[in-house]
Amino acid sequence: MASQSVLTPQSEDFPRWYQDVVAKAEMADNGPVRGTMVIRPYGYAIWERMQSEMDARIKRTGAKNAYFPLFIPESYLHKEAEHVAGFSPELAVVTHAGGEKLAEPVVVRPTSETVIGEFMAKWIQSYRDLPLLLNQWANVVRWELRPRLFLRSSEFLWQEGHTAHATNEDASAYALRIHSEVYNDFLVNVLAAPTYLGIKPPSERFAGATNSMTCEGMMRDGKALQMATTHELGQNFAKAFNIYYQSEEGQSELCFTTSWGASTRLVGGLIMTHGDDAGLLVPPRLAPVQVVVVTVRDEPEVNEAADRVAKSLLDADVRVEVDRGRGSFGRRVTDWEIKGVPLRVEVGPRDLAQGIVTVVRRDTGEKSPHGLDELASAVPAMLETLQRDLFASAQSFLVDNTHDVSSVADAIDAAKDGFARLDWDLVAGEGESELNAQAVSVRCLQRRDGSMPVSDDEGDLVCLVAKSY
Amino acid sequence: MASQSVLTPQSEDFPRWYQDVVAKAEMADNGPVRGTMVIRPYGYAIWERMQSEMDARIKRTGAKNAYFPLFIPESYLHKEAEHVAGFSPELAVVTHAGGEKLAEPVVVRPTSETVIGEFMAKWIQSYRDLPLLLNQWANVVRWELRPRLFLRSSEFLWQEGHTAHATNEDASAYALRIHSEVYNDFLVNVLAAPTYLGIKPPSERFAGATNSMTCEGMMRDGKALQMATTHELGQNFAKAFNIYYQSEEGQSELCFTTSWGASTRLVGGLIMTHGDDAGLLVPPRLAPVQVVVVTVRDEPEVNEAADRVAKSLLDADVRVEVDRGRGSFGRRVTDWEIKGVPLRVEVGPRDLAQGIVTVVRRDTGEKSPHGLDELASAVPAMLETLQRDLFASAQSFLVDNTHDVSSVADAIDAAKDGFARLDWDLVAGEGESELNAQAVSVRCLQRRDGSMPVSDDEGDLVCLVAKSY
Numbered sequence: 001m002a003s004q005s006v007l008t009p010q011s012e013d014f015p016r017w018y019q020d021v022v023a024k025a026e027m028a029d030n031g032p033v034r035g036t037m038v039i040r041p042y043g044y045a046i047w048e049r050m051q052s053e054m055d056a057r058i059k060r061t062g063a064k065n066a067y068f069p070l071f072i073p074e075s076y077l078h079k080e081a082e083h084v085a086g087f088s089p090e091l092a093v094v095t096h097a098g099g100e101k102l103a104e105p106v107v108v109r110p111t112s113e114t115v116i117g118e119f120m121a122k123w124i125q126s127y128r129d130l131p132l133l134l135n136q137w138a139n140v141v142r143w144e145l146r147p148r149l150f151l152r153s154s155e156f157l158w159q160e161g162h163t164a165h166a167t168n169e170d171a172s173a174y175a176l177r178i179h180s181e182v183y184n185d186f187l188v189n190v191l192a193a194p195t196y197l198g199i200k201p202p203s204e205r206f207a208g209a210t211n212s213m214t215c216e217g218m219m220r221d222g223k224a225l226q227m228a229t230t231h232e233l234g235q236n237f238a239k240a241f242n243i244y245y246q247s248e249e250g251q252s253e254l255c256f257t258t259s260w261g262a263s264t265r266l267v268g269g270l271i272m273t274h275g276d277d278a279g280l281l282v283p284p285r286l287a288p289v290q291v292v293v294v295t296v297r298d299e300p301e302v303n304e305a306a307d308r309v310a311k312s313l314l315d316a317d318v319r320v321e322v323d324r325g326r327g328s329f330g331r332r333v334t335d336w337e338i339k340g341v342p343l344r345v346e347v348g349p350r351d352l353a354q355g356i357v358t359v360v361r362r363d364t365g366e367k368s369p370h371g372l373d374e375l376a377s378a379v380p381a382m383l384e385t386l387q388r389d390l391f392a393s394a395q396s397f398l399v400d401n402t403h404d405v406s407s408v409a410d411a412i413d414a415a416k417d418g419f420a421r422l423d424w425d426l427v428a429g430e431g432e433s434e435l436n437a438q439a440v441s442v443r444c445l446q447r448r449d450g451s452m453p454v455s456d457d458e459g460d461l462v463c464l465v466a467k468s469y
Numbered sequence: 470m471a472s473q474s475v476l477t478p479q480s481e482d483f484p485r486w487y488q489d490v491v492a493k494a495e496m497a498d499n500g501p502v503r504g505t506m507v508i509r510p511y512g513y514a515i516w517e518r519m520q521s522e523m524d525a526r527i528k529r530t531g532a533k534n535a536y537f538p539l540f541i542p543e544s545y546l547h548k549e550a551e552h553v554a555g556f557s558p559e560l561a562v563v564t565h566a567g568g569e570k571l572a573e574p575v576v577v578r579p580t581s582e583t584v585i586g587e588f589m590a591k592w593i594q595s596y597r598d599l600p601l602l603l604n605q606w607a608n609v610v611r612w613e614l615r616p617r618l619f620l621r622s623s624e625f626l627w628q629e630g631h632t633a634h635a636t637n638e639d640a641s642a643y644a645l646r647i648h649s650e651v652y653n654d655f656l657v658n659v660l661a662a663p664t665y666l667g668i669k670p671p672s673e674r675f676a677g678a679t680n681s682m683t684c685e686g687m688m689r690d691g692k693a694l695q696m697a698t699t700h701e702l703g704q705n706f707a708k709a710f711n712i713y714y715q716s717e718e719g720q721s722e723l724c725f726t727t728s729w730g731a732s733t734r735l736v737g738g739l740i741m742t743h744g745d746d747a748g749l750l751v752p753p754r755l756a757p758v759q760v761v762v763v764t765v766r767d768e769p770e771v772n773e774a775a776d777r778v779a780k781s782l783l784d785a786d787v788r789v790e791v792d793r794g795r796g797s798f799g800r801r802v803t804d805w806e807i808k809g810v811p812l813r814v815e816v817g818p819r820d821l822a823q824g825i826v827t828v829v830r831r832d833t834g835e836k837s838p839h840g841l842d843e844l845a846s847a848v849p850a851m852l853e854t855l856q857r858d859l860f861a862s863a864q865s866f867l868v869d870n871t872h873d874v875s876s877v878a879d880a881i882d883a884a885k886d887g888f889a890r891l892d893w894d895l896v897a898g899e900g901e902s903e904l905n906a907q908a909v910s911v912r913c914l915q916r917r918d919g920s921m922p923v924s925d926d927e928g929d930l931v932c933l934v935a936k937s938y
Contacts (some may be wrong), residue, residue, distance in 0.1 A: 029588065032545070033575050036538035038588055041603070044535045066513045069505035070539075070577075070608055070624050071561075076501070089568050092540075094577065097561040097623075098612030106502050108539075108563065108577075119498065119507055134510070139539055139608065143567035154566075155539050 006334060009277045014221040019149075021271055025280045025339045028149045028267075035147035035154030042339060043150075043267060045288035047157065050266055051137065053190045053286070054159060057182040061174070063133035063161055068115050070139070071106040076114040079240040083113065086207025090142035092154075108141040113208065113233070113259055116162045117241030124255065126246040127166050131174060135161040150268035151225075151469050158263030164243055164255040168234070171256035172211075175230045176452075178260045179213045183228035191266070192283040192391040193217050193273045194398050195227055196419075196464050198444025201456055203432060206259070210234035213452065216443040216464065218398045219272035222417040224443045224466040227269050228262035268469070273394055280340030281362055283390050284383035288319060291379060292341045294332055295324040296348030305372070306347045309357060312376040313345075318383070337362060342386050343379065361386060363393075402464070408434050411465050415440040424461040440465050475803060478746045483690040488618075490740055494749045494808045497618045497736075504616035504623030511808060512619075512736060514757035516626065519735055520606065522659045522755070523628060526651040530643070532602035532630055537584050539608070540575040545583040548709040552582065555676025559611040561623075577610040582677065582702070582728055585631045586710030593724065595715040596635050600643065604630040619737035620694075620938050627732035633712055633724040637703070640725035641680075644699050645921075647729045648682045652697035660735070661752040661860040662686050662742045663867050664696055665888075665933050667913025670925055672901060675728070679703035682921065685912040685933065687867045688741035691886040693912045693935040696738050697731035737938070742863055749809030750831055752859050753852035757788060760848060761810045763801055764793040765817030774841070775816045778826060781845040782814075787852070806831060811855050812848065830855060832862075871933070877903050880934050884909040893930040909934050 007020040022028055027043035030036070039047065055065075071094065077084045092108040095101060109115070116134065124132055137159050144154045161178060165171040179197070187193045195215040205212045209231040217227045235254045237243070243255040274281040284290050293310050295302045303324050313320040321341075323332055336344055346358040356369045359379070363386060370378055401418030405411050408431045414420035415438075424445055427435065432442060445461045447453050453461055476489040491497055496512035499505070508516065524534075540563065546553045561577040564570060578584070585603065593601055606628050613623045630647060634640040648666070656662045664684040674681045678700035686696045704723045706712070712724040743750040753759050760782055762775045772793050782789040790810075792801055805813055815827040825838045828848070832855060839847055870887030874880050877900045883889035884907075893914055896904065901911060912933045916922050922930055 029591075031538035031540070032542050032584065032587060033538060033540040036540055037536075038538065039536040041533035041535045045533070047536075048534060064510035064514070065517060066510045067506075067508040067516075067626065069500035069502060069507065070610070071500070071502040071505055073501050091568075092563050092566040094561050095564045096574075098614065099558050099560075105565075115501065118501060122498075141539070145567065157536065 007277060007279060007338070010220060010275075017275075017277075018271060021275055021280055021338065022149050027271075027280075030147075030149065033154070035144040035152075037149055037153040037155065039157075039264070042288070046270065046282065046286065047264055047267055049286050049288050050186075050190075051159070054182060054186050054262060055137070057186060058135050058159065058161065058178075061133070061177055061181060063135045063163065065136060066134050067136050067138070068112050068119070070109055072109050072112075072115045074105050074107050076118065077107060079114060080208050080237055082236075083208040087111070087142070090144075092141045092143055109138070110140055110142045111259075111261070112136065112138070112140075112160055113162065113237055114241070117237045117243060117257070120162070120164050120255070120257070121241050121243045124164060124243060124245050127248055130164060130166045130245055130255070131170060132164045133161075133174070134163065135159055148268075150264055150271070153264075156264045158261050161258070161260040163258045164238070165257070166245060166247070166253070166255065168256050171232055171258050175213065175232050175258045175260065178258075179215070179230040183215050183230065183260075183262060187215055187217070187227055188391065190283065190285045191270060191273070192285075192387055192394060193227065193269065194391065194395045196444055196446065197452055198446040198464065199453055199456060200229075201424075201428070201432065201442045201445060201463070204442060206231045208233060208236050210236065211455065214444050216466075217269055217273055218401060218419060218466070219269070219469065220275065220397070221272070222401050222419070222466070224419065224468040225265070225269045225272065226443070226468070227266060228260070230260040231258060233257045233259060274390055275340070279338030281390070282340040282342060284342045284387045287340075287342055289321045289339070289341045290319045290383055291321075291343045291345060292336045293320060293322045293345045293347060294329070294336065295322075296329050296346055298324060298326060299349060301352065302347055302349055305352055305357075309345055309347060309372065309375060313379055316376040316380055318376075318379055342383060345375070363390060411435065412438045412440055415466050419443070419464050419466040421462050421464050424456075424463045427463050427465070435465055440467055443468065476746060476748060476807070479689060479744075486744075486746075487737075487740060490744055490748055490807065491618050496740075496749075499616075499618065502623070504613040504621075506618055506622040506624065508626075508733070511757070515739065515751065515755065516733055516736055518755050518757050519655075519659075520628070523651060523655050523731060524606070526655060527604050527628065527630065527647075530602070530646055530650060532604045532632065534605060535603050536605050536607065537581050537588070539578055541578050541581075541584050543574050543576050545587065546576065548583065549677050549706055551705075552677040556580070556611070559613075561610045561612055578607070579609055579611045580728075580730070581605065581607070581609075581629055582631065582706055583710070586706045586712060586726070589631070589633050589724070589726070590710050590712045593633060593712060593714050596717055599633060599635045599714055599724070600639060601633045602630075602643070603632065604628055617737075617938075619733055619740070622733075625733045627730050630727070630729045632727045633707070634726070635714060635716070635722070635724065637725050640701055640727050644682065644701050644727045644729065647727075648684070648699040652684050652699065652729075652731060656684055656686070656696055657860065659752065659754045660739060660742070661754075661856055661863060662696065662738065663860065663864045665913055665915065666921055667915040667933065668922055668925060669698075670893075670897070670901065670911045670914060670932070673911060675700045677702060677705050679705065680924065683913050685935075686738055686742055687870060687888060687935070688738070688938065689744065689866070690741070691870050691888070691935070693888065693937040694734070694738045694741065695912070695937070696735060697729070699729035700727060702726045702728060743859055744809070748807030750859070751809040751811060753811045753856045756809075756811055758790045758808070758810045759788045759852055760790075760812045760814060761805045762789060762791045762814045762816060763798070763805065764791075765798050765815055767793060767795060768818060770821065771816055771818055774821055774826075778814055778816060778841065778844060782848055785845040785849055787845075787848055811852060814844070832859060880904065881907045881909055884935050888912070888933050888935045890931050890933050893925075893932045896932050896934070904934055909936055912937065
């Protein structure tokens with residue numbers, strides 16, 4: 001289907017395939033400091049598209065962007081006991097600055113609940129200031145001993161939302177809205193990535209949360225990747241940072257807070273959700289380049305026709321690039337396949353003589369001739385079809401590789417190349433340790449009908465378990 | 470003209486006025502770690518608009534966004550001698566991470582020439598890879614002993630562009646394009662901020678540059694603010710980082726590089742270029758809120774009319790917000806004036822009975838009645854007029870407060886409340902020290918006709934000198 005690949009096949013060595021794609025699609029490089037990452041222009045263009053799609057959804061929920069400092073006093077982290085225990089092993093600490101030893105060391109933010117909590121306490125006076133809905137796009141640092149580009153890096157980019165509410169109900173409802181209208185909507189409708197939506201078991205919750213909601217995607221090797229999480233923090237951080245408000249009745253009340261994030265891990269998730277042996281495959285709604293127009297030969301009429309084609313697509317709001325490079329046609333095609341551009345328009349002298357060009361789908365390899373006059377109207381529909389097909393294919397993969405089992409032993413077996421689903425009652429407690437001993441973990445809890453439980457103790461739940469990134 | 474102010478008047482205490490505006494327009498707060506800054510939603514919305522306008526211009530020059538790591542090995546900085554000397558006093562150093570002392574300390578980037586130089590050397594093979602045009606939006610850290618929000622903060626946000634070229638001519642031409650088509654165009658056409666365009670004298674150049682171009686704005690107190698700078702780095706960083714390319718003739722050649730940046734300082738520049746005793750004044754093309762629709766009374770018909778007005782403006786692509794808060798009308802008006810929203814539409818029952826609303830210009834206080842049916846077509850034109858008037862007013866201020874003088878002593882005198890312009894020959898050398906001793910510096914060099922010289926030694930130049938932020 002695709003041209004001869006220059007990548008390690010997925011079936012031969014999946015981690016190696018992943019590394020090959022990241023390198024050969026020019027997505028990222030390792031930085032000079034252990035675990036850090038250089039995001040190259042093509043990888044960053046994909047991240048910018050993710051940002052813009054998520055940012056629009058976040059703003060629609062009423063949240064506003066702000067920016068809080070990179071450096072946090074070490075003492076802040078100690079204010080919430082579980083939080084500091086969760087993050088201490090991963091902290092990077094600045095001890096010297098401006099040529100002097102600092103009186104109090106500062107940590108590089110691993111996440112910003114603490115510093116934002118401090119300012120929420122300052123800004124919130126009365127119920128009129130609630131809900132306070134904030135988001136920031138920022139870099140964070142969590143020291144990684146076994147880094148992998150995009151998946152686990154010592155520094156990564158993300159958005160972190162932080163909100164404060166008058167009641168628990170309002171906090172829960174808002175968190176659910178983020179989980180569903182921001183993350184799940186983005187994953188389904190832009191990334192074409194179906195996930196299991198559920199809540200984390202207590203052992204896997206965010207440090208300091210009372211409830212964590214997750215979107216768990218299945219990668220092409222059957223492992224799980226947590227694509228985005230939304231946390232209800234109850235009053236834990238409000239207590240630690242004195243986030244009080246005066247109620248309509250004039251009482252001083254503690255707020256309820258939430259936090260939620262999605263990061264450059266999503267780029268890793270994209271690669272492993274849709275990639276194949278020919279490389280990356282970017283869903284059209286996400287793709288920074290939706291169509292590449294490739295000239296078959298470097299001839300004036302061909303180049304001019306390619307420019308006209310590109311212009312007509314641009315006018316139809318298609319994100320298009322022209323490749324009339326000098327290298328061999330086959331080599332250039334392979335490179336664009338590795339980069340996962342959804343559609344390729346091949347412009348050659350023989351086709352042109354008949355007034356046509358050839359459109360090639362990156363996912364199926366299917367070729368179709370198109371008249372120059374109708375191309376610009378045909379392409380947007382083809383992109384939408386491809387988008388839908390990618391989702392359907394990922395959805396089948398998810399379903400086909402999720403196995404209903406009835407024991408922890410069978411779950412461990414099933415998790416060799418997919419997810420297992422079984423009664424949470426069979427797992428909670430001892431079972432979870434048995435799974436963990438085999439590097440399998442509980443990814444999320446659901447009700448039997450697949451809906452989201454309110455809490456892990458509502459009874460009659462199932463869990464999805466898998467190996468994970 | 471404006472309602473009774475709650476701010477310190479500019480004439481009474483300009484620095485205090487600035488602090489008041491930053492606090493009361495809810496632009497920013499001091500962070501908990503010395504010199505760091507919390508950018509609040511309104512301040513951040515302004516920065517996001519600046520980003521989006523500059524980003525579009527940067528992309529038009531062909532540069533692509535990427536992301537390089539926050540942490541840089543300390544040894545990298547030592548590779549370019551002037552560079553390390555320039556930045557050493559301001560570095561923040563991470564000595565511990567992941568619970569252990571690091572073998573080599575890492576610095577938090579004060580700027581990214583060094584790490585980007587390292588990767589340019591890796592990515593550039595031949596002349597076909599040139600020019601390599603990169604940009605990143607990132608936070609950087611330069612430890613500040615006397616921090617001021619937006620103007621000097623230990624951490625700030627910026628874009629930094631880094632490019633590599635085959636020839637000095639190409640590097641110079643591209644740098645000039647950034648200086649003029651990105652920075653000056655943005656400053657003039659969006660920020661409505663006229664500046665002096667020139668080159669820095671050798672003493673004021675970026676650490677490691679062969680030439681630095683600058684846009685020097687005049688603040689309302691007559692001091693200078695460097696709004697954006699563009700550096701030609703010659704082959705200094707190419708030598709230090711081995712950035713070679715193979716020429717068409719097969720020779721190995723050193724590249725020429727450039728770097729260029731604009732930061733959240735621009736928000737400080739905005740405040741001090743256009744602000745008055747009533748607060749901030751945001752030029753319409755920049756403003757995140759161009760029009761605020763304020764209800765005079767909290768009555769159902771008034772609220773409905775306000776929503777209809779907002780809807781009609783939104784449909785005319787105006788960025789609009791509705792304020793039908795419960796506080797006193799006067800207080801709400803004052804708050805929007807402090808925030809500098811360019812136009813205010815007042816919706817009250819008496820006007821409504823006649824089918825009109827009142828539009829108030831933030832800059833002049835001028836009020837005009839408008840029929841509900843023609844408002845949406847009138848407002849965009851009013852915004853453009855206001856934009857032009859702001860530029861014209863800032864331009865007059867710049868011209869009126871620039872004094873042509875013929876001695877260093879007179880220049881020092883003129884710099885008490887404005888800029889002085891005098892022959893560079895009178896200043897170069899000793900004169901510069903005399904100025905510096907009085908906290909006056911050479912902001913830029915120009916030709917007599919105001920155009921940009923190629924180099925500081927081309928002769929017959931003038932310099933603009935001022936106190937500065």
